[in-house]
Amino acid sequence: MSDVIRFILDGQIQAVHNVDPELTLLNFLRTHWRRTGTKEGCAEGDCGACTIVIGEMRRGAVHYRAINACILFLPMLDGKELMTVESLRGRDGWLHPVQQALVDHHASQCGFCTPGIVMSLYAHYLNRGPVDVATLNDVLAGNLCRCTGYRPIVAAAQVMYDYPSPSGGLGDTETQTLLASIQRTSMLALVHECTRSGVMKKFFAPRTLDELSEAIGAHDDAVILAGGTDVGLWVTKQHRMLKTVISVGDVKDFDLWVDTDSTIEIGAGMRYGQAMARLGSYYPDMGALIRRIGSVQIRNSGTIGGNIANGSPIGDMMPVLIASGAILVLRKRNKTREMPLEDYFISYGKQDRQPGEFVEKIILPKPCAHQVFWAHKISKRFDQDISAVCGAFNFTIEKGHVKAARICYGGMAATPKRARACEDSLMGKLWSYAVVQDAMRALEKDYQPLSDMRASESYRMTVAKNLLYKCFLADTKNEEPLDILELAVESHG
């Protein structure tokens, strides 16, 4: 017997029976319900035309986040509130302040991206987020617009709080009550017979770590689904059929953050969006790097653990984690094992994860005295692009000498890989220009990068060397400007 998917839409509890668990929310909205305001622009979470807002109970309050509906499987909505662009108009027919501000600023031309932009800004409005330009650039990074050039959209967003508050809709308490009424006490289990192929598709959403561990143990061929920012594309882009899916999104405390004296433990279910500020408070460059992973929508879905588990080549996070000395904790039923994160990546597309095993958490050492931690990624576009090269550097410099060095690059080899020769060339040496020059050359022993659509082999090598140089320059406190973004801020101020 299959469960029913329940969620809230426009103040009503919706129950959806017997759907293909791989049906995306976008397709469901457009074809089953004919709510066509939500658009498909790319079906891979890059353009944002499908942006919707999800509300859920988290530790006593309703939290809202903008999400890409194109790569969200419908069962992932279970127990949550959904808002689409059609939800926004007040009962009296007036536009929401976000919508009115966009109209007043001539911020739509062809209008196709507009519903997604409305929803990204709406989520930000609900969260009472700040409206400075830097924040809005981030809020809108996942919404591509080909017509306007963005200026009027940002201008509209900057004044969205100046409009009278909207009336109507559910109050916070009502929403909480409704949400509470659809929470499950046990695992969501869906079984769906595919009418055409006769394949039985299964979807499970365990509630506890033990349930999860049990489910994965029982279905060791299952695809483990976290945010869907990678697995979603297996379906929408590669058109793969997933027979059994185990979703970790509802596992209690799977996104836990634990601070110890010397370490940070990050639950595998922690989303990038949740980790960004916290990790940034310890490692500012790690926070800055996460800011450039995907978009707000992607970071509201994607998890660090998920990127590790799948060895996703688009996970720009690996070099910084490896450079920091992260330890990976894998679990199978009640057994756990630990390994340095760099050992997990065996070769392209191959990781050291056994059937039935899942990523439980990541443990990072806290920064220590005399540590230099610097990271930067190079891509064609600043926002929401996959790096050509990503470099992360972790040095301990004592009395002007390199006491410890962990260097890791992405984009230079088939897996995120430490630069051992480069590290060796620095160890014990004076932290100086001449030594860094030698270390830059040593990178040629570490890597033989490839040419592809992101960059050529020679650019990758040159820029990898220069990133080390920039790390050195950043640390040795030159007066000269080193960061084009700082100039951009200055220029704006």
Place this chain on the structure above:
Amino acid sequence: MDSRPGKGMRVHQALRHDSALKHVSGEALYVDDLPAPSDMLHIYIAMSPHAHARILEMDLDAVRVVTGVAAVVSAGDIPGQNDVSPVAGDDPLFAEGEVYYAGQSLFAVAAESLEIARAAALEAKVQYEILTPLITIDQARQAGSYIEDSQTMACGDAAAALKNAPRRLKGRMIIGGQDHFYLEGQVALALPQEDGDMVIHSSTQHPSEVQHCVARVLGLASHSVTVEVRRMGGGFGGKETQPALMAAAAALVVRKTGRPAKLCLDRDDDMKLTGKRHDFEINYHVGFDETGRIEGIDLALASRCGYSEDLSSAINDRAMFHVDNAYFLGQATITSHRYKTHTVSNTAFRGFGGPQGMMGIERVMDEIAMALGKDPLDIRKVNLYGKAPRNITPYHQHVEDNVAPELITQLEAHARYRERRAEIKDFNRASPFLKKGLALTPVKFGISFTKTHLNQAGALIHIYADGSVHLNHGGTEMGQGLLIKVAQIIAEEFAIDLGCVKITATTTGKVPNTSATAASAGTDLNGMAALNAAQEIKGRLIAFAAKHYHCAREHISFSDNHVTIGNRVIAFADLVNQAYLARVSLSSTGFYKTPEIHYDRATHRGRPFYYFSYGAAVSEVVIDTLTGENKVLRVDILHDVGRSLNPAIDRGQIEGGFVQGMGWLTTEELYFDDGGHLLTHAPSTYKIPACSDRPVEFNIEIWEKGSNLKETIHRSKAVGEPPLMLAISVFSALGDAVASVAGHKFMPRLDAPATPERILTAVEETRRRAGVGKS
């Protein structure tokens, strides 16, 4: 701020887009949003995996038997001609015998769902004999593969002028193509009608061409096919010729099954299957004097057209028409080679070859400045068109409306060009790793289709007995605000509120034989045609009122929803109703053809353009000389739109076009592998500008003095394409920043798009040539 259409607000007002409320509420309907008939089929197009191959066998039986598949159609199922091309008859709907590019359509599967259709297509057994493809311009050049003869345009004796010039230089640059990346992909919905007729909802800039192509494929007369388009989710030229294939495939499925059918390409298929902006190679040899003034120039343009002609002939012509940009070239020879390759057939894209041509001459300006150690702006100014005889273009049209010098001088002052040039010099001296660059570039863009017969438009206006107006014309809405502008024109003519004018979907059933909404001419042409229709009806109303109220015609006037007839004032709606009762026709077509233009393509002489649109931009950038990363810090634009019909809409075109041009020249890179497969076919790999890429400081001014010497609609000027080319200032500024690493002594060999990789490579190469080490 209040942009609601109200009383007295008609032309020259900053009114919001007519669909703005529907855009933000999600109520605006695009083709894929239309209610689907319950028996509608979904179509998937199977595409060639090879760039060039002979099809030895195509066995589709296994596709047909998949449950849920209703029809499989390929070349053999076409009752008419297997051709969806705009001009040359060389774009098959489905491949026959050979495939000519990776991504070419082979056959279509129609099924109960898109998933079924896509999965079924994999069952096809196709055997190929792989043939050698020509992918690059170089390969096509060596093989002598052209879509048509090379063209030459000449003014004077360039060779002699070059020989006698005090200074000479040569160079070469490569300019990449660009995908349109309209947010709404290609889509068509075909609905069966009686008698085998067809109604098609298409996302197209060119409903008439879709109509004609569908009729041709089905072997029907054009009157059997009706094409409708309410709006597109972006076009940019990508929906001028390309939608015919989608529409024809859908129509063919309808013909075969009798059921409605929809074809909606997903992003990856759209990017692989449909044409893009042409990539170019430009070689220049220029002779000039010590002031930098060009005396003679030889420009050779080469472009990659792809496997068929499409609009490449006119696009490459327009590139030739714009290699002068705003400059008098003296004795000039311009040649243009149009290479045929085994890649997707490149097509119209905002600017239509003009941007590539302009890139060439702007590079020449920078290079002359570098050679003479002068500010590039001074070189640009000394070469601007002027008084006779310095007002003749290479195609022998006289430049009569040249506002570039005045506009540039104003922008130079407003943007503090000279002061900032000095500040940047200081900055660069003190900054070893980050370097700034600055550039001012102008735009002069010719307005009119260069194929003269296309410069015509039609409109249809009805006034109903209650005084409400139904407006229709041949132009299509892709976000550019054409429909609101034409509605403003009509409201103005009748002096009624904008709300009284109903904007309606473009359809071939109301206005026939229309040209594409393209060449920036949408408002010029359709606005005039609609005005013509309105004036016709207005004339009848005046004649009626004069007779009915015994009043001289000159004492009848329209204002504020009323009509003054001598001493009497009556409501517009009342006059309309009286006219109806008196059996006056309240419906009229309108027509317009652009005057004065003519062109002889055999000699490349004539007056292809009715007038020119002008603008200029100053861009300031910073680059990181260790990584090649870059940022546009500030942009100042002064643009001439004549007397703006709607400054809000025009401003949107200017800033949106600029950012799109910036993307073309910086982050947007089409990457084909050696086998001719496009590897950047989705936003994950093909990077159009995101929000944070817009200039940090972005000052846009519409030129207050703007007017049009010609009698265009309310003296406005076309605005769709020209602003895109203002972004050449960004590219030029990036080159300026690169050149600073060697004291502006060497012209960086920077090609487009200027990705971080190309910038870093140019930095290192410039340093090597100058013998300057790293800082």
